[in-house]
Amino acid sequence: MDKWLSHPTSLKIISIIVGLLLWAVVHIDPDTSPQTMTTNIDTKTIEASVITPDGLDTKKYVLTAMEPTVVRLDVQGRLTDLLKASSTDDYVVKVDLKGVKPGIQELPLTVDLPKGILLVKMSPRTVTVQIEEILTKPFELQVVTEGKPADGYVLGAASVVSPTDGVQVTLPKDDMSRVGLVTTEVDVEGADKTIVNKKAKVVVYDTDGIEMTNAIISPSTVHVEVKITPPFKKLPLQVRYTGTLPEGLSLVSVKPTIDQVTVYGDQKTLDGLQVYDGVVLDLSKVKQSGSIQAKTESIDGIKSIDPGEVTLEVVVAPNITKTFTDMPIAIEGLASGTTATVRTPADGKFNLTVSGAESVLSALKAEAISIIANVEGLAPGIHEVTLQVDVPSYVQTVLAEGQTLTVSIEIVAEEAAGGTDGEESEEVGGTPTEETPTPTPTPTPATTDGSGNGNSGGNATSGA
Known part of the structure; x- marks a missing residue:
């Protein structure tokens, strides 16, 4: 042991250990806490x-x-x-x-x-x-337009295409009483044709005009349509005719299911129109009483018509004739200082046969028929003058064999007549004869208005 301690190497090792211990004693702080472990x-x-x-x-x-x-x-x-x-x-x-x-x-x-x-x-x-x-209530939807259409166009009707039964609005109970307007807005600025919006937003406003953003709306969008059209005007409907009825038939009445149409065109054209007569009934296609569809045709200056088709209720009946005798002839257009006398026929009266349905002729009186000889512009002398015969609607004149609608009239200057005063017209009363079944007339129907009435239905003329 003594040898080991006295060995130089052993002494060196012991010296190092002692030095380390002394360093530790000097540098370690006894008050320092142990090091904490690191966590995540x-x-x-x-x-x-x-x-x-x-x-x-x-x-x-x-x-x-x-x-x-x-x-x-x-x-x-x-x-x-x-x-x-x-x-x-x-x-x-x-x-x-x-x-x-x-x-x-x-x-x-x-x-x-x-x-x-x-x-x-x-x-x-x-x-x-x-x-x-909360409460949920139905409200009627109103369409509000903003702006103006293009020049020359007018704003027509605005409508909700769907839904047609309004919208449902859900709001707190206290807010529901403040609802003023449920609406959808459509911009028409500069529009020149009908506007269709299938997703127009629905907005709820209170009585002060402020949007109620807390409102729940069902549906939230709707399908609306706003018509933008040229200027338009409503006109009474008048039916015109073409063709002739089959032999043996006569018109009793023609009544459109509507009495007015809406026509569209420029304003100048519309201002000059008083009636629309673009519905034409082809009589050759009428075989019996019933409903007939007739198109509304465009006439000069009219761009379109609404509706595009009209239903006509047509009534026809077997044809008969009726003769009125001694009908007076009225002379019109006589120049001042002249007189006129009917020379042929000699009695100055005319026998007139008319045709039509029995229900029409049975109510027809002589006073409803006028026979006129117009001598305007004729010089003194004897003239053959064509008669103008005016009969009510659905009545036609029928000429007997050899009969013409002309008369011989003598016009005389008052001085030549011995200074007597002439008269502008001469009339002689007439008496109708009994009805006779003569199925040979060629009917020329009258133009009628929307109620089935018209004028000049039986006017007939022949050359002088």
């Missing part, structure tokens, strides 16, 4: 996590106010878990409104956290809510 647990703060209402019966109630709307969350977890749940949407804060009644009340908050994360603190832990009862 961390904390995180979410400053504004949105509060989500849950469980409210939205058919009966509405949440009108909530304070606050966000909360502050302090959470703790492994660093890897916190990094995964980096979005505020991962932290769901709820207020349970199930079974809550109308009014203002304070309710607790709950939070759903991502897996592996714990809640350290939530501020605040309660929320104040206001619940109101």
